[in-house]
Amino acid sequence: MTADPRELLLSRIRDVADYPKPGVVFKDITPLLADPAAFTALTDVLAGFCRAQGATKVVGLEARGFILGAPVAVSAGLGFIPVRKAGKLPGATLSQSYDLEYGSAEIEIHAEDLLPGDRVMVIDDVLATGGTAGAAMELIRRGGAEVAGVAVLMELGFLGGRGRLETVLDGAPLKALLTL
Template identity: 45%
Template structure:
């Protein structure tokens, strides 16, 4: 049974996210969603909020970005009765892959997808826990497009409004939905 979003709202979800100052480095306020995942009521609320948004849309597959996008994306794919595709860090997938490198605040990273994970014309919902600089999500978008898929929408629990990641995603022609927005600052 789904929680109706009006029963427990997004504000309750925001209050449940733990904030950890100076992690993983000085000056960063880390938003820890494990407190949401540990609670059956809040985890269900999180998945149900996304389910209500997407249940009437044509979505062929959900793609989740490592690692918290796996948790949310897999549960959402189950609710939407569609398949789930992981987009993983380089070297973690066992079959033939496509890779995409992107910039981080302090270096570069690479994500990969199986070459047979998305088919031409698939409408893909791309999921992650948060949008900061947008690099990871944009790398996922590029991989999906290279396989012939269309990113129907990208979604996240949290969007940091003081960074330009959300703007970059939207400028790349990808609709972005986030349940929560804040400036992410300490």
């Protein structure tokens, strides 16, 4: 692994024009996931950030946040908690609604997975408008835990998600390995 894996990571992200609709350029991370060197580099960097922030647990945001968050948690020696779309988790949950560009959505987490004193890192593939990450941070705090930070593979800077998250971050760091 190189000292700065950003070039490797960027080289493994494929642009897909007009997906999922005309005019959108989708950032496909499946080539990165298929490359063990790139996937390991990504996991190592994110796990290091978790350790540096004193995280005790990792939440992964459905669905690609699961793919990244679970190996990061294992690598860092932390527990993993999935944040799911509403209605996907059995048992008692905490739920949080948030606004999308067109409409709204709701996510949930198992209430018992968060404990007072937990420092929880939010992991996802992309920071776009910040709605899902912001809702996840609200769930973490409502569950009695502290947000250790937010870490993403890439930030789509032109969508303004970082600015929208500043008040919700409440001093917690936001790390984007790539800003596009």
